[in-house]
Amino acid sequence: MSESSADSGAATRTELIAAGRKLFGRRGFDGASIRAITKEAGANLGAVTYHFGSKHGLYSAVLEEGLRPMAARVQAAAASEGTALERMLRIVEAYFEHFQARPDLPHLLLQEVAAGKQPPDVVVDILRGIRETIASLQVEGEADGSVRPGHPTLTALTVVSQPVFLTLVSPLLRVVGPVDLSEPKARRTALEHTLAFVRAGLEPREGSKS
């Protein structure tokens, strides 16, 4: 009974990815054991090897599963209506939303990104796409006058850094500062603060050229 016929395998697969995202994110690749992951997923010890070939296979799958919908959201926001600046702010918002649903993703990504070693090709391709999308919004924004001139790639980084960093640090915020981002009200304040900061950082100065 319970989950019946055709998806008995797919369900385990999904559970393993969710458990992997959680534990890889919290403990790192080496810190999260297959035994802990399969236990969290309610699966057998052999399930990771069976479904993903190896621990690294699961890791890549977790990364891809987290990144791909994020990239899709970024593309959607970039293709929406409004000035380039407005669309960039929409990207910031999309990040916040995506990370709220998957709070372990930022750490997972940075763990991969900052390790010095090069991430799997899938990850690099996706990240490259996101960078290009935001960078061309910067170029477009200079043309339509909604964004101040600047280095496209660095702007993309700066914009992305805000939601990523805030999500990363949020568990510590409760301890280090009097802010608890698990409360909806505080989260809204943080989003508004970020949007205002990014907008101010990107917008042309009022008195400058037309």
Next chain:
Amino acid sequence: MSESSADSGAATRTELIAAGRKLFGRRGFDGASIRAITKEAGANLGAVTYHFGSKHGLYSAVLEEGLRPMAARVQAAAASEGTALERMLRIVEAYFEHFQARPDLPHLLLQEVAAGKQPPDVVVDILRGIRETIASLQVEGEADGSVRPGHPTLTALTVVSQPVFLTLVSPLLRVVGPVDLSEPKARRTALEHTLAFVRAGLEPREGSKS
């Protein structure tokens, strides 16, 4: 022979901390083995246990040794001359410099910070101090008119996020975008971009009150 008398122990201690910063930063706590660390430091397998009691002891020492001079730099910049905005920008610069000397520190910190578990008390205390320093600069900046009104703690985060994130991501930038932050010229460009962005994000709009 070689390093002679009184510091034969202190030298090993220092080497272990440097090796720990490098390997903990690159591979995470669990990914960096005592065997790898002692080998990197040119020390014996037992050296970590002898000098720091345990692997966790070394880890705490590494964190403290990296954070304490950073906090000192922040305090110094905050106590320097100029408007509150100028001092905040000086803090950004100080971060960049400190991270250039210790490129593994940001990852090490975030690893600790984002893991969900609470870092050692020493770390929390230092981070709290940094947050308070920047947050009170925000308050001061509102008073002297150099900074636009905003949430002090969130502003502190936003400001710090720039150098941290950029340093974190820099190894990936070579792959994902056409930027190589190991070149001094690119590093200068990145610093200037960041300073301009933070300044624009914090400064009051030109046409506003006062």
Next chain:
DNA sequence: GATTCACTCATACGTTCGTATGAATAGCCT
């Protein structure tokens, strides 16, 4: 010159890791 002390070193122990293996189980087709 013997003793002491801080430190280094080689080795051993028990645990946990990722993976491999082969037997059980259950839905599906004819």
Next chain:
DNA sequence: AGGCTATTCATACGAACGTATGAGTGAATC
């Protein structure tokens, strides 16, 4: 019903891990 295929499960294996232990070493003290 009976065999096929996909999945789950219990167990085993060798490697690597953190730590403990005790012997070795060399400069400082008397």
